[in-house]
Amino acid sequence: MLTTNYVPGAPVWVDLSTPDIPATAAHYQALFGWEFQSAGPDAGGYGMFVLDGKTVAAVGPCSEEGAASAWTVYFHTPDVDATAKAVEQAGGVVRFGPFDVFDRGRMAGFTDPTGAEFAVWQPGKTKGLDAVNDPNTLCWTELHTTDPEQAKSFYHSVFDWESQDAPMGGFTYTVVSPSGGGQEASQGGIMGLSDEARSAGATAHWLPYFEVADCDAVVAKVSGIGGTVLMGPADLEGVGRMAALRDRYGAAFSVITSASA
Structure with a gap:
């Protein structure tokens, strides 16, 4: 069972890459009742999906033109750089990072040896999602x-x-x-x-x-x-x-x- 008492290796965040943020936000508002809140002018269009005042997911633009829209699952780590080394030693690939996201945390993206993409999050001011397991989370x-x-x-x-x-x-x-x-x-x-x-x-x-x-x-x-x-x-x-x-x-x-x- 998921929890917001995040421990190493647990799912801590989930976000969606999409070619059209306003249309996608409207889609998930109709489906789940989520409200979109921009992360600010320096966030490149990235923002949060909020339900009852709690962040339950996030959304941002596709990183490359023509890239497929997809959800990404993030797992908690106390040390992104150490996790990046562990991924490479275990046969995975570092796709991007590690890097700091302002003062919110530190992240990196990987591909496992079977081809599945995932990411990790080392919390700063943003510890993770505010709600899980509730309806529409x-x-x-x-x-x-x-x-x-x-x-x-x-x-x-x-x-x-x-x-x-x-x-x-x-x-x-x-x-x-x-x-x-x-x-x-x-x-x-x-x-x-x-x-x-x-x-x-x-x-x-x-x-x-x-x-x-x-x-x-x-x-x-x-x-x-x-x-x-x-x-x-x-x-x-x-x-x-x-x-x-x-x-x-x-x-x-x-x-x-x-x-x-």
Whole structure:
């Protein structure tokens, strides 16, 4: 379960790169009730998605013209520079950074050995998201990868994550949690890309999940505001009712009405 009591290796931030910030902000306001707040004139268009006065995600322009819109998951680190070295030693790639974000924190972006992009955040004045697990906030992170075993080894080397495999019919789902956190602190999962997904051109990626009060209502709404339903809604016994979606610019994410919510 995610928490805002951030510890090393835990999800601490999530942001969206998009070619059109105003249109994207309107999309997520309609879907989740988020309000966009600019981070200021020096932030290059970057800003926060705010719900009930709390920062729940962020959004900024695509870094390169023609780049695909995508969500990025950030994990907490007490030392970005040390994490960058650990990533390289474990076979990953440093895509950018490390660098300071004003007085807010220090960050870097990486690609794991299976091709999935992620980032890390060393908190300064910004500790992380203000709310998680509540309706319309981040509640889970999930890696879809071409090589689950290699991914598990990599993230254990970098973050010292604990993992537990759970058979799920025709595949194995690995639940991960911060070191010493146990199952109660589980924060995400790792699963292999299906043959069908690979044939359709899917590559390794991190996927954020947002808790919603009514999965079916969100699914019914997303197509009407320019998004796409990729899968669901579907029930997963003991977990909840979920669906996989794309926003109006193609960024993938999932929503879930948790069984325990």
